Amino acid sequence: MMDFLEFFNLKENPFKLTPDVDFFYMSSVHQEALASLEYLLNSEEGFAVIIGEPGTGKTITIRKFLSQIPDNVEYAYILFPNLSPEELFMAILEDFGIQLSDKVSKNKLFSTLRDFLIQKRKEGKKVLVIIDEAQNLPVETLEELRILSNLETDKEKLLQIILLGQPELEEKLNSSELRQLRQRISILTSLSNLDYREMVDYINYRLSKAGNSTIRISEKAYKAIYKYTQGNLRLINLLMERALMSAFVENKHQIDKENIESAAESLALRKETENKKYPVLIGVFAFIVFIFAGGFAYIYFSDKNPPKRNTVIKKINKSAIQHKFGIVIASTLNMRESPSINSKIINKLRRGDKIEIVEDTGDWVKVKKDTLQGWVKKEYIKIENGTAKKTNQPDNRKEF
Ligand SMILES: Nc1ncnc2c1ncn2[C@@H]1O[C@H](COP(=O)(O)OP(=O)(O)OP(=O)(O)O)[C@@H](O)[C@H]1O
Ligand SMILES: [Mg+2]
Numbered sequence: 001m002m003d004f005l006e007f008f009n010l011k012e013n014p015f016k017l018t019p020d021v022d023f024f025y026m027s028s029v030h031q032e033a034l035a036s037l038e039y040l041l042n043s044e045e046g047f048a049v050i051i052g053e054p055g056t057g058k059t060i061t062i063r064k065f066l067s068q069i070p071d072n073v074e075y076a077y078i079l080f081p082n083l084s085p086e087e088l089f090m091a092i093l094e095d096f097g098i099q100l101s102d103k104v105s106k107n108k109l110f111s112t113l114r115d116f117l118i119q120k121r122k123e124g125k126k127v128l129v130i131i132d133e134a135q136n137l138p139v140e141t142l143e144e145l146r147i148l149s150n151l152e153t154d155k156e157k158l159l160q161i162i163l164l165g166q167p168e169l170e171e172k173l174n175s176s177e178l179r180q181l182r183q184r185i186s187i188l189t190s191l192s193n194l195d196y197r198e199m200v201d202y203i204n205y206r207l208s209k210a211g212n213s214t215i216r217i218s219e220k221a222y223k224a225i226y227k228y229t230q231g232n233l234r235l236i237n238l239l240m241e242r243a244l245m246s247a248f249v250e251n252k253h254q255i256d257k258e259n260i261e262s263a264a265e266s267l268a269l270r271k272e273t274e275n276k277k278y279p280v281l282i283g284v285f286a287f288i289v290f291i292f293a294g295g296f297a298y299i300y301f302s303d304k305n306p307p308k309r310n311t312v313i314k315k316i317n318k319s320a321i322q323h324k325f326g327i328v329i330a331s332t333l334n335m336r337e338s339p340s341i342n343s344k345i346i347n348k349l350r351r352g353d354k355i356e357i358v359e360d361t362g363d364w365v366k367v368k369k370d371t372l373q374g375w376v377k378k379e380y381i382k383i384e385n386g387t388a389k390k391t392n393q394p395d396n397r398k399e400f
Helices: 028-041 058-067 085-095 106-122 139-149 167-173 176-183 196-209 219-229 233-249 257-267 279-301
Strands: 047-051 073-078 126-131 160-165 187-190 324-328 332-336 345-350 354-360 364-369 372-377 381-384
Touching: 028 047, 028 058, 028 160, 028 187, 047 058, 047 167, 058 073, 058 160, 073 085, 085 106, 085 139, 106 126, 126 139, 139 160, 139 167, 139 176, 160 167, 167 176, 196 219, 196 233, 219 233, 219 257, 233 257, 345 372, 364 381
Parallel strands: 047 160, 047 187, 073 126, 126 160
Antiparallel strands: 324 354, 324 381, 332 345, 332 372, 354 364, 364 372
16 A cells, blocks of 8 residues: 555655654754854853753754764763763763663762763763753752752863753753853854744755655745744654645645644644734633633532643543543653643653543543543544553654
8 A cells, every 4th residue: 555655755754753863954953053062062161051942953953963073072971861860970971881880979089981981081081961852850950950950070071061941941041040050151053933034945855855855835935844843853754744744635735724724623733823913803712701600510510529721622521531540651641731732741651651641632641650640632542441451562753
């Protein structure tokens, strides 16, 4: 059977979600971020920080940087940094190929790391420690990184540290507890979404990288893509992959606005600008609904349970699931306060995590992990009846 790649004459999926450096697109913000990392290497600074919302390309940018790093640089790359200082030191040492037993004290870990760095300096090497998703670093561990970065010979620093993280990282760094660390950070760049022109260019670049630069996308389609994604690279990829499939199903070699609309619907994406058009009217309307619903809820719930906040009106199908369990299949999955990609992240789940399904609304499910409840995108979990089984479908995607 023909698949959409074959149909469009593509060698591979142009919009796959893995941060593959072969598909790296040099937008102006990504170029700036790369330049800041190169500057770090040629300077005596201790830290460089890259901040960006989810899906703006932090991970692919660091991979690009590492793919072209000079031979005299050695690095450790840490991805799941929700670690105590001891665990972080251990992870760094492990990445450099040094194994220590679990029972080693923090001092011993620190001195082993210091000796390693001194050795590398003698060999004429530079050492980098890169921490991705650094917004998850506990404050205490961040503070310990500052102490680590103080290690120097009489002339030079022994290691340089790159932190990549979502905007919460910058908030953390600006907190008064981390004042001393913040003062040492002079290289800080931000990644942002693409503007319309770069978005168009990005889409064509990825299509041609994947083997076909002749797929036509109408201007209305581009406009719709921008409305739904605001130029966010991960969202563009998600949307474009579905749009290609939608055109394939219709046996069409061109992408039109309708394909974008149906792709967006299947992803439950909202048009950002729609809400901005009539903000006052929408506000008033929402207020009336709120009062009305609130009154109703008050009457309805007054002698039962207190009314729930964040009630979802769309597509609720409460009867669907009771006492079901799921397994996270994406490599990381954000658990959110409410069923929207714009809502606050309250927990990060990892592949293999077992969760209880509390409520199913179609695209989103409310889940319970330990005692914490929140919402996750359904496509990134595998739901089982009764007990949860380990899945045999690993999925390297990260949820947006
Ligand atoms: N400059 C770029 N060139 C090509 N693809 C990109 C670029 N930036 C982002 N992407 C694509 O967008 C998606 C998200 O990128 P990436 O995983 O690097 O984002 P991130 O900022 O690390 O997100 P998160 O905060 O969730 O970890 C990936 O599919 C990646 O391939
Ligand atoms: Mg990332």
